[in-house]
Amino acid sequence: MSTPVPLFHARARLLHWMMAPLVVAMLFIGIGMLSTTSSAYALLLAIHKPLGTAILVLVLLRIHTRFRHRPPPLPSDLPRLQRRAATLSHWLLYALLLLMPVSGWAMLSAAGYPVTLLAGIRLPPIAPHDAGLFAWLRGAHHWLALLLFATFLLHLAAALFHALVRRDGVLASMAPWLGRRRR
């Protein structure tokens, strides 16, 4: 018999679906601006910094929500390995979502760039102006971004696997409009 699936807290769902398009867009903007010297560069760069700051605020709220409201339990018949992978990849996502904006902010600080958001709104530097530190942070920002994109693809694949193959309601616990019944 089918049972209704337990849902993520409403605030967790709201933050998840606000952040999902922003984070994916951010990854494409970041890798895209590196690829070009056309006028798109200036535009993408101008979006990247305020958007990254917005994501930083959202991820802090998201992590706060995660500690306040435990996510619904995974289906009891989920194999141990998949359960492990789910837990690990979620903490990896939280860590990367936090590290990306922080490393971006720190790397601009270390490079001596003003961290300009919109219309002259600036963030203070959070790292000393230091070329060696910049090189390290810049590398970290780049490789963590690729890792985040890979983790996002894994996350998406897992969500679809739950929805299309296992049909166990795990995706519906974040997206209740998909129908809240386990089959």
Place this chain on the structure above:
Amino acid sequence: MPFSSPSPQSLRRLWRRRRRVITGLGTIALSVGVLALAFAWTAGWLTPSRLSGADVADVLERHNGEHPGFRRAHEKGVCVVGYFDSNGRGQALSKATVFAPGRTPVFGRFALAVGSPYAPDGVPAPRSLALDFSAADGSTWRTAMNSVPLFPVGNVRDFVALQRATTPDPVTGKPDPARVAAFMAAHPETRAFNALMASRPIASSFANGGYHSINAFRFIDAGGTARAVRWSMLPEAAFSALDRGRFDAMNARDRDFLFNDLFARLRREPQRWHLVVTLAAAGDRTDNATVQWPASRERIDVGTLVIERALPEPAGPCRDVTFDPLVLPPGIAASDDPLLSARSAVYAASLRRRSGEGPHPGAPGSAPATLPQESQR
């Protein structure tokens, strides 16, 4: 029969389950594949002809040779420190706080637009003055100006083609004349630039030369009105020209004569320039740095740049900074010149590379260790 054959219903159920798994996995593979492909395309991994900042840095490295720790262009330079005294007249054009009457601290860099940090100073190459104005309200204005008011090409693709055409052949050590000729034949704007370079007297000092914004920008006043502008730093020191015919003799006497002259002048007294803003008239092109505006355009002196001292790069504030033309305060904005994005992207690539390579040993002054460590009044 030892086994009972499966019923048609259970077979159908099994088939339905298998189909679900196959279409499910197919959908997942397709979704992930399409996203990964879109990402690869966005990253430029599928479009080798798209020019990134790193691609242009590669082209410059091939043209100039590799000089780890140095900028990828204008390699030979020194840091300078001083201030800008605004006379307040710029406020009518731009709300940038740097134009309010008063003083803004400035640091920057004088450089030769040559490909090697160890090149002699007696070369008919453009020179540059890059500046950072850090206003009291925290806003920053960076500008990298050249001694020639024009750029040889109008876009980054032509820039790359020019660099490639003039890259020295590893065997002869000189560019292939046929490639150079082919490029010049196709680029009247570069011929015009070269003609200007050949006819312009070359200043005898960094201190008595003018420096120009090259690109157009927009000044935005307090009322929100935007005006297309270019700017120049014009020297107070009296102009005198170098004799091109004596470059060899001058280099033989002192390869770093220009930089040594700058240090010597600054030991005697601060050097001054006037920041002169040129206003575009209707119809003046703002998207092409190879096109000059007519000399009759209105020019406004908005203040005085005072350079007080020079420092070798390892000891100064300029080495680990990009004078990115898109680092602009409120009141100054980019124009539609496509070179601005290109300069910003390439400068960023240059900073990434040289920062990763570690600080350079310092030049001028490292090859021929002749420069004083610091010139302080």
